[in-house]
Structure formats: structure tokens, C-alpha cells
Amino acid sequence: MRLLKTLVASAFALLAVAENTVDEKASMEKRFVSFHDGIQLAAAPITLNDDAFKKLTAAPRDFTVAVLLTAQGARFGCQLCREFQPEWELTARNWAKGDKAGEARLLFATLDFAEGRDTFITLGLQTAPVLLLYPPTHGPHAVTSRDPKRFDFNSGPPAAEQVHAWIVSYLPGRPHPTFQRPINYLRWASAITALAGVATLAYTAGPYLLPIIQNRQVWATGTMIAILLFISGHMFNHIRKVPYVSSDGKGGVTYIAPGFQNQYGLETQIVATLYGIMSFCTIALVTRVPRIANRRTQTLTALAIVAVMFVTNSFILRIFRIKNSGYPFSTPPFM
Incomplete structure (x- = not known):
């Protein structure tokens, strides 16, 4: 009889653990899907505040989070923040376009100091921008160290290609889109117009300029x-x-x-x-x-x-x- 009670208690305990695991996975998946849908809808990094940052980076987490902590306001005088922001948005937009199904389990987000002062204080940050990569704590891609990886801005504002390569280096075994910088049609149009202008000038002014050049x-x-x-x-x-x-x-x-x-x-x-x-x-x-x-x-x-x-x-x-x-x-x- 005592053995039967022990077996029943163990069965209930295993069932509770299984239910908690299922609930935990469902919660992580729901959190990932909600943020991922936001990225796909805006084709840009999610804009966070203190509460959203805590929710996004909270454990357990079976996905990776790339967060840019920046200070865009003119009163902060962060020139590097303003120079890097377009490249950061281009990186996120390129990833959102190439990984619509979210197979890489990666989310992009931006937290401005104006909306996340408490987060800056909690992390002990005194400069900006800071790019952090939070690895998953659960799932097949979980890592032993939960500390976020930090990108080095010492060499100035990096190009989107550099940021993309840095992120990919921490996603071993996961599918990821290749980076493709969009065609700058305005630059092409300007170059063609300038070339046409030079050709026209050379044709019309050539007889007068050639003796000077020679x-x-x-x-x-x-x-x-x-x-x-x-x-x-x-x-x-x-x-x-x-x-x-x-x-x-x-x-x-x-x-x-x-x-x-x-x-x-x-x-x-x-x-x-x-x-x-x-x-x-x-x-x-x-x-x-x-x-x-x-x-x-x-x-x-x-x-x-x-x-x-x-x-x-x-x-x-x-x-x-x-x-x-x-x-x-x-x-x-x-x-």
C-alpha cells in the first residue's frame, strides 16, 4: 500500500513537471512570436522601454536577442549613435526580410536612453551606443554562460556587414540570411547624370580644352x-x-x-x-x-x-x- 502511494505521488510530480515544462515552452514561444511579428510588421528593430526590455530578455529564453542601447536625443550629443542607427536598422531589416519564419530564433530591438534610463543604470552603462547579444538560456541552442556578448565600438561606427557577421558568429548551427545591401538608386542616378554631364562637357568644350591639356x-x-x-x-x-x-x-x-x-x-x-x-x-x-x-x-x-x-x-x-x-x-x- 505504501509503495502504491509512493508511485502515485511520483506520477503526480512528473505530471506537474511536464505541465510546467509545457507551459514554459508555450510562454517562451508566445513571447518570441509576439516580438517577431512586431519586427516583421515594422521591418525594423522593436522599440523598447524598461518594461519591454525586461520582458524580452527575461529567462527562460529559447531565442537570442540583439539589443542596441543608444541615445538619439540631441541633448545627449552622441554622434556615434546617430551615425550607427541607419546601419543597425539596415541589419535588422535585412534579417527580417531573409528570415521571415524566424528559423534563426533571433530578435532585434532598440532601447533609447530616454525610454530606458533605469535599464542603463541597472547595467551600469555610462556610454552609448552599446550593442548586446543575449544568448538563449533554454532549448537546443542554450549556452552555459548567460552573460550577454558586447560589440566593440572602439574603431568607430561599424558597417551593417560587420554587425551581421558578428551576430552570425554567435549563432552556430542555425540558419541565417546572407547580408545584401540594397541598391542605392539615387546614387546610381546621380553617378549616371554626372557622367552624362562630363561627357557632354567634354564633347562641347573639348576643342577648347584640348590645347590647354596638351x-x-x-x-x-x-x-x-x-x-x-x-x-x-x-x-x-x-x-x-x-x-x-x-x-x-x-x-x-x-x-x-x-x-x-x-x-x-x-x-x-x-x-x-x-x-x-x-x-x-x-x-x-x-x-x-x-x-x-x-x-x-x-x-x-x-x-x-x-x-x-x-x-x-x-x-x-x-x-x-x-x-x-x-x-x-x-x-x-x-x-
Whole structure:
């Protein structure tokens, strides 16, 4: 008799566990379907508040949740949030279009700080945006660690392709849609219009522009300007973002940066001007002076040009000595 009671009690316990399991699965499925239908209807991530966030990420959960915690309001000044939002919506829209049946068991959602301040505080978040991926806690795809995965925004706003690949990396063994960026018809139309405009301009203005393009003097001038820009450190300034000038610590301004590994913007312009003067003098000596008919005028002109070159070269060497006092060369008048 006692054995019979034990068996009956065990049977009722197993039945209760089975009913709870069925109810639990039904609850998870109902929750997934309701949110999934919302994503399919809007073709965009679900917009959450604090309560909806708790409901969506609560355990037990047999589906994955990708949540973007952002701060879109102008008062927050989150430029990265505004730049990334279109890519995030594109990722969710692409997934919703490619996985209409929800076979991947993945949901996309967005929680703005204005609607989810308590959630930000609970998670200890002090910056935005933050992209979290909550893995399933139950079912065939459940993982041992329930902690959400966090996307790294340190390299700036990522493209939708990067976010898609990151999410897929945490969905092993699950079907997932391939990412396809939609065709930007406006960009194509703009490119075709611009190409047609260039072709029309080339056809109508070609007879007038061709002699200019084929002119050796034009190419020589452009080449000289490019050479002067590059040898004076123009690219260095753009790469290093150097200041234009600097303070000397005594209320004055320093135009020349000490050391051969540093320079200022104005310093580059000074050096380019000096090199330009020397280039002009060299060209004048080679091309202009020989054409002067009067021998006396020719000699005086040549001497004047050489004197300008000598003084300019002395100034350049003086700049080298300012940058490095150990530089051994100098010529008068700038010793």
C-alpha cells in the first residue's frame, strides 16, 4: 500500500513537471512570436522601454536577442549613435526580410536612453551606443554562460556587414540570411547624370580644352607646384594634424618647430616659398637669361638671380640650424 502511494505521488510530480515544462515552452514561444511579428510588421528593430526590455530578455529564453542601447536625443550629443542607427536598422531589416519564419530564433530591438534610463543604470552603462547579444538560456541552442556578448565600438561606427557577421558568429548551427545591401538608386542616378554631364562637357568644350591639356607649360607648372608641396611637408601636416604655429612660452609665437621630426603649418609654407623662389631663379637662369640680347643686361640679371639664390639658400640653411643646432652647414648672411 505504501509503495502504491509512493508511485502515485511520483506520477503526480512528473505530471506537474511536464505541465510546467509545457507551459514554459508555450510562454517562451508566445513571447518570441509576439516580438517577431512586431519586427516583421515594422521591418525594423522593436522599440523598447524598461518594461519591454525586461520582458524580452527575461529567462527562460529559447531565442537570442540583439539589443542596441543608444541615445538619439540631441541633448545627449552622441554622434556615434546617430551615425550607427541607419546601419543597425539596415541589419535588422535585412534579417527580417531573409528570415521571415524566424528559423534563426533571433530578435532585434532598440532601447533609447530616454525610454530606458533605469535599464542603463541597472547595467551600469555610462556610454552609448552599446550593442548586446543575449544568448538563449533554454532549448537546443542554450549556452552555459548567460552573460550577454558586447560589440566593440572602439574603431568607430561599424558597417551593417560587420554587425551581421558578428551576430552570425554567435549563432552556430542555425540558419541565417546572407547580408545584401540594397541598391542605392539615387546614387546610381546621380553617378549616371554626372557622367552624362562630363561627357557632354567634354564633347562641347573639348576643342577648347584640348590645347590647354596638351600644353607643356601647364604640365610643367602643375608638376612644379606638386613637387614644392610634397618636399616642403604638406602631406606630413595632413597626416600628423600639426598646429599652424605654437607659443614660445614667453608670450610670443614660434614659427619653426625644433627637431627634424616636427614642423608647423606656417613653417611648411615658409619652406615651400623659399624652394619656390630658388626654383623660379633656376628656371629663369636656364630659359630667360640666355634670351636677353644686351650682354651687359644679361650679366647683371644673371648675377642678381644668383645673389637671390645665394641669400635664399642661406635662409634655408638657417632654418635647418634652428631646427637642430648641431647642423654643420651655413652661409652668409644668415649664419
